[in-house]
Amino acid sequence: MTHDLIDRYLAAIARDLPERERTDIVAELRDELxxxxxxxxxxxxxxxxxAETGAMLVEFGNPLVVAGRYRKTQxxxxxxxxxxxxxAMKATLVVIAAVYVIxxxxKLIGGGALSANGLGSPISTMVFAFGVVTLVFALIERFGDPQKMARWRPERLPPAEGKRASRFELLTELGMGIVFLLWWTGAIHFRDVFGDIGLQVEMAPVWQRFFWWIVAYLVVELASNVVALLRxxxxxxxxxxxIWRSMMGAAILLGVIQAERFLIVSGPAGKAQAIFELWMRVGLGIAIAVFVARAAIEAWRLRQDGLTSRASA
Amino acid sequence: MTHSAMPNDADIFETLRLELRRGSLILAVLGQLRGEHYGYTLRKALADAGVEIDEGALYPMLRRLEDQGLLTSEWRVEERRNKRFYRLSEEGRVVLGRLVEEWTRLNASVDAILRGAPK
Structure with missing residues (x-):
């Protein structure tokens, strides 16, 4: 009777042992028991x-735990x-969160039903990203060289002082850049943003003329954020x-603002077109100012960096 | 309510004790296997010497040490049952010697620190 319990216990352990060593390990454990x-x-x-045998086996350990200790990977x-x-997980989740917040x-601004084709729900995207990142690092753990990954160069450390964008800012910008690029290249669509008020808004042909310029701008923006993150x-x-991308942004918008129309609005609201155009013109003006200001700030900081390093040298 | 957020002192001690013991157990096992033993008698011999080690940890450790070439083993029938006998290999003997040296040095250093007047 008591041996039946031990047999069942050993069989349960055997199920989780590597096949090559199974007989050997079970024989040894049987002898011990x-x-x-x-x-x-x-x-x-x-x-x-x-009952006494049962208590002894409980003391010996859960079959999964006992078998698990023989595994190479712990x-x-x-x-x-x-x-x-x-x-990596934090960075990935911040980028995804930024994308969804945008x-x-x-959606809130538009008020209408948002359908961003090609993107799942935030939860499923997060879970999927969690899975992918974990899988990649589990593979590195298993087959890669963790020592090599930990190698680093002190000279690549960022300066301790000075104004720099925080990682969170960079990741958020990266997320925004990705949404914009995906939308601009047509990978995701926002439909019926103004559907509720019966308006249809399309981009005027002027934007099409600057299509590749804007793609180039977005690529430089993403690249600058990636460089800032990694190096x-x-x-x-x-x-x-x-500086380069801000000047480029300002130049593109200066080209766009020359156009008569930025949007083609169709729908029952007659005055909407004029109002939209006015908003857009104001918006574009502000955007140009922001670009120029950004370039100027960075140029000033570049100069400041130069002065500080010369002073400390 | 107030004590629930505090980490349990007994738990902390137990974790530290396990960490402290982990390395020394290998030393004890290798030392004991200068003579031949099978699992059960090895565990008894260690327990008699004051080093308790549970089966769940001992057998995988023996297997690992054998994979690393520090132990050799053979199956033999004794007391009507097939048993696996372990013994230190030649390489194991060399490694044990070096580990003992290290152990002695570390022990002396820690001892000196603990006995010394606090600065």
Whole structure:
């Protein structure tokens, strides 16, 4: 009777052992358990009851745990890889959150039903991203070289002082840039944004003329954010990229603002077109000012950086 | 209510104790296997010497040490049952020697720190 319980216990352990070693390990564990039973029974002067055997097995350990200890891999992501997994996970989730916050804001402004084709719900996207990031790092843990990943160069550390965008800002900008690029290239669509008030809004042909310029601008913007994230030491390069892209943005919008019409609005509201055009013109003007200001600020900081480094040298 | 947020002192001690023991257990096992043992008698011998180790940790450790070439093993029938006997390999002997040196040095250093007057 008591041996039946031990047989069942060993069979349960065997199921989770690597096949190559299974027989060997089970034989050894059987000997250990039987030696224990014999020693106990000798002490008691009678056979052990089933309850006593059960208690002994509980003491020995959960079959999954016992079998698990023989496995070479004891963790999915170990302590060496964990900090990198965590950093990548935070960055990924911030970018995704930024993307969805923008989508939600667009939806709120538009008031209509938002259908961003090609994008799932925030929850499913987050869960999917969590899975992908974890899988990648589990593979690095298993097949990669965590030592190599931890290698770093002190000279690439960002300066301790000075105005720089925080990682959160950079990731948020990255998220916004991605949404905009996806929308601009037609990968996602916002439909019926103004559907509720019966208006249909389309872009005027002037935007089409600047299509590739705007794509180029977005690529430079994404690139500057990626560089700023991955190589925080390249402060100068990033500043130049921001200056370049801001000038480019201002130039594009200066070209666009020349046009007579920016949007083609059709629908029952007659005055809407004029109001939209006015808003757009004001908006474009502000955007140009922002671009120029951004370029100027970065240029000023570039100069400041130069002065500080000369002063400390 | 107030104590629930505090980490349990007993838990903290237990975690630290386990961490402290982990490395020394390997040393004890390798040391004991200068003579031949099978699992059950090895565990008894260690327990008699004052080093308790549970089966769940011992057997996987033996297997790992054998994979690393520090132990050799063979199956033999004894007391009517097939048993796996372990013993230190030649390589294991060399590694144990070096580990003992390290252990002695570390012990002396820690001892000196603990005995020394606090600065």
């Amino acid at each position: 039987m030696s224990g039973v014999e020693a106990r029974e000798e002490g008691l002067g009678r056979p052990m009851t089933e 963790h999915l992501i170990g302590p060496q890889v964990f900090p990198f997994w965590w950093a 989508l939600i804001v667009v 925080p030491d390249r402060v100068q390069l990033v500043r130049w990229m921001v």
